[in-house]
Amino acid sequence: MSQPAATVALIGNPNTGKSSLFNALCGGNARVGNYPGVTVEHKTGRLSLPLDARPPSSSTAPIEIVDLPGTYSLAARSADEAVSVDVLSGAMSGVRRPDAVIVIADATNLERNLYLFSQVVELGLPTLLVLNMWDRVSSSGIKVDPDGLSRQLGVPVVCTSASKRQGITEVRNSLAALLQSDQAVRASAIASRPTAASGFPEIFQQETDLLLEWLVGSKVAIERFQVQRLLIDTAEAHVHRSIPDRLATDLRSRLTEARSRLSSAGVPIPLFETKARYAWIKSKTAGLIERPRQRPATWSDTLDRCLTHRWFGLLFFVLLMFLIFQSITLVARWPMTWIESFQGYVASGIENLIGPGPLRSLLVDGVVGGVGSVLMFLPQIAILFLFIGILEDCGYMSRAAFVMDKFMASIGMSGKSFLPLMSSFACAIPGIMATRTIDHRKDRMVTILVAPLMSCSARLPVYILMVAAFVPDIRYASGWLSLQGIVLFAMQSLGALVAIPIAWLFKRFLFRGEPSTFIMELASYRWPSLHVVFGRVWERIKAFLVRAGTLIFVTSVLVWAAAYFPGDHTAVDTAIRRWEELKASAEPNQEELVPLETSINLEKSRLIEQSYLGMAGRVIEPAVRPLGWDGKIGVAVLASFPAREVIIATLGTIYALGSDTDENSDSLKEQLQGAQWPDGKPVFTLATAFSIMVFFALCAQCASTLVTIQRETNSWRWPIFSFVYMTSLAYVGAWLTYNLVSLWIL
Amino acid sequence: MSSSPWTLCDLKPGECGRIVSVQGTDSLAARLLEMGLLPGEEIEHIGTAPMGDPIEFSVYGYRISLRRDEAARVQIEKQP
Secondary structure, eight states, X not given: OXXXXXXXXXXXXXXXXXXXXXXXXXXXXXXXXXOTTSOOEEEEEEEEEOOTTSTTTOSOEEEEEEEOOOOSOOSXXXXXXXXXXXXXXXXXXXXXXXXXXXXXXXXXXXXXXXXXXXXXXXXXXXXXXXXXXXXXXXXXXXXEOHHHHHHHHXXXXXXXXXXXXXXXXXXXXXXXXXXXSOHHHHHHHHHTSOOSGXXXXXXXXXHHHHHHHHHHHTTOOOOHHHHHHHHHOTXXXXXXXXXXXXXXXXXXXXXXXXXXXXXXXXXXXXXXXXXXXHHHHHHHHXXXXXXXXXXXXXHHHHHHHHHTOTTHHHHHHHHHHHHHHHHHHHHTHHHHHHHHHHHHHHHHHHHHHSOSSHHHHIIIIIIIHHHHHHHTTHHHHHHHHHHHHHHHHXXXXXXXXXXXXXXXXXXXXXXXXXXXXXXXXXXXXXXXXXXXXXXXXXXXXXXXXXXXXXXXXXXXXXXXXXXXXXXXXXXXXXXXXXXXXXXHHHHHHHXXXXXXXXXXXXXXXXXXXXXXXXXXXXXXXXXXXXXXXXXXXXXXXXXXXXHIIIIIXXXXXXXXXXXHOSSOOHHHHHHHHHHHHXXXXXXXXXXXXXXXXXXXXXXXXXXXHHSHHHHHHHHHHHHHGGGTOXXXXXXXXXXXXXXXXXXXXXXXXXXXXXXXXXXXXOSHHHHHHHOBOTTSXXXXXXXXXXXXXXXXXHOOOBHHHHHHHHHHHTSXXXXXXXXXXXXXXXXXXXXXXXXXXXXXXX | OOOOSEEGGGOOTTOEEEEEEEOOSSHHXXXXXXXXXXXXXXXXXXXXXXXXXXXXXXXXXEEEEEOHHHHXXXXXXXXX
């Protein structure tokens, strides 16, 4: 992609409609990645602006927008906040320093939102203040004077209702004006801008100068604002990142001395900063913001009283979760059939084009059989993310955290762990990344370690396959409640239930310590923005398709090769060619056809027995036999170490290769139902199906999750620990399940 | 530092208070102040979670949730 003409950072408090504004400015074309070295999400988008000042007038120029994590303050307590400061000050490697910054603020709650603004404005960048949710200002009886604010704060101010796409043109125009202004004019505007820091006590300014002088003398490229953050932020998140190691010890002792001098002079660190900034905000907004004397009763409050009610709140929560999992089974059924028939259509198309042989086998059994059976689960994943997106965007998620906090605290986490764990139901990777909002380290560690137990969307295909094939389709309540849906709900809940004692044990024995905090904004309910919700669903679908196209594709081909080689397929290929000729003739000769089918099937299962996969299966069979599995399942489970859903592809490939040449059993479900032990008993009983499901509910079969844990904890110890504890749990759980269900059936 | 016999924990649903001070100088106190729990601000108890903790307050024009332990750090004077 071409170099952008300018880079603009977008920053704001959580719940200010930052995603809506980002989407409105950049459309759906966001690129999501990670910042180098840290797993803070790096989201960028593009828009075109008319920058006429660039001769010859090329009409529009591409502008890159960097979406920074939502934060209340630049005080570096967490990785998110440290990244924001680094990006804004140009200290983040691989990201160019922004040419301007947009601060988005909730206009109904302006004073608190201006706290972050007061910090950002001190970074010395051209700044645009966007007052979002403008439509709510008048309806809640608040009066705000944007022109007065613009004069007082020394920055342009624009009012928007980003979710309704109102005021977006004005944002674009103001941004263009900001970027094309003359360098000298810009610099003098920034220099004359009022800042809260200029009102900080004299002694603090002196300490800043002292430290700045020493750092600059030691050849550290650092700005005044960062030095002030070093002094104020006792959490030290910056010290490790922007200061070379050789200075770290010296810096720490200098900081301790400076802080003790400041506090004895009556400037307590860190409290003086908040007081000074709010005093500054009060003086700047005096007479410009008016609130009604009486707090108006809002529908959001009324709704809140119901949804956080003692009984009704909990009941609503449980019903909602149940509804989500029921609709995943019932609604996704139709699109799944379409994908399935499309898959069959593609396979028979290939069979018509290519004669029997390795290439046809690779395409039909490896690629279509493997990747295709995973794609089948796209509808469910889309529905799950749709629900999560709606719940997040309408504001219910923070209420769920509020309702659950007491309980979560009793098992060693906090209400803030709830959202990461809830997202882990979609995928543990964003879930583990979302634990960054938990400021308490020990709570965060416990949450990271149990997050992979939540039933992620990659487990869903495994459950759905097993449930559809082996749980009878019985309906209750005149068809609205299905037994399959109930089993699915139970399997989805299993990991979360097991996580309760596990989290308690971790907190009790691994992470003992001081209690955590739960300071959280409960933003007003709002209608979810379709742009934001569907944008998120699309991001997830894209990630899933990329995985299917890369990791799962490669695994499918490898598994196919292991199951195809080293046998000699000439005989069986000749037989299949003859069989197809017979089938194509007007009146097939049944006397020749039937024995031919039998010999093809015998030859195929002999070949798969002799293959590398068959050999591996025989080696591991004794280890998985107690779980009720045969060697094929064992191999499929081993091959699905990189990602759980690969087991579907692997089973698909193995059973497609070894399957009967009978056009009635083309779906994987039917192939599994027909699989037999050598003595003719079916491999898959209800007990085996449950044993596989329980294993997958509890195992750590996901390389990406383990890598994410490594990056988030910055140590290989925790991913190894996770893998060992989850695999042991899964093995024991599957063994117990197999034996209990076997007993119960007999 | 001025002290008051009441803290946020003493407010009942629907009751209002005026913040007198936030106790302590640690990062919890800084976070509470950052979120707008400033001396002189009016604060109202909106409701409690189903299990009695945490508590929802209205302050500075928005809703914030605090655990009882955190609310106990905020000294207030009761208002009618």
